[in-house]
Amino acid sequence: MADINAIAKSFVDFYYSTFDRNRAELAPLYKEFSMMSFEGQQFRGADIVEKLQSLPFQRVQHQVVTVDAQPSNPQAGPLLVTVTGRLLVDDEQNPQHFSQTFQLVPEGTSYFVFNDIFRLNYGF
């Protein structure tokens, strides 16, 4: 599964570097029927990036610890990508830990995000 892992890694690098630089630029990744669960709240379509832009921090830095990928359909095409990592916001000294799951769906030579589920991991 070298190919999928390479695609997953390349998506994850792109996603978090864009997130950390300018969240608004994530908009093309989501379609109007895309779904995001963010800390248990549900968002769809354009509301997804609006929510990401409204998050109450000025600076954020994601550090990816693990990336896993599997085909999510026996006919191949879509990919399930899971990430665990840490993030640091503004002047915080202690990173928060997160898990995020994406389903990526191919479109032309690229992928869009159909599913996105994000959780901070508390209680550590």
Place this chain on the structure above:
Amino acid sequence: MADINAIAKSFVDFYYSTFDRNRAELAPLYKEFSMMSFEGQQFRGADIVEKLQSLPFQRVQHQVVTVDAQPSNPQAGPLLVTVTGRLLVDDEQNPQHFSQTFQLVPEGTSYFVFNDIFRLNYGF
């Protein structure tokens, strides 16, 4: 999405209570084309439950902290279910934190596991 959340919760309750009681009984949940990534290692079909049974602990207790669910296909049917939680093995006093992602595919009146990605969350 009340329905999917209820299905996800009921699956998660069943999965971890069965895991903690007798891992061998998880076998019917996985088909020969099911996939598991366990701490970065890949397994398929019958190898999945064999791997779970070979894990080097006698007793394990999972405590689920969050469960999220989304339809993973626009035509409905399959579900993406993500879990964060803690687990305690044997006589350990300190729980380990984990994230797990499943894709559940309907079959008759039930679901089987097509994708399963498990990670311990280290470095806390």
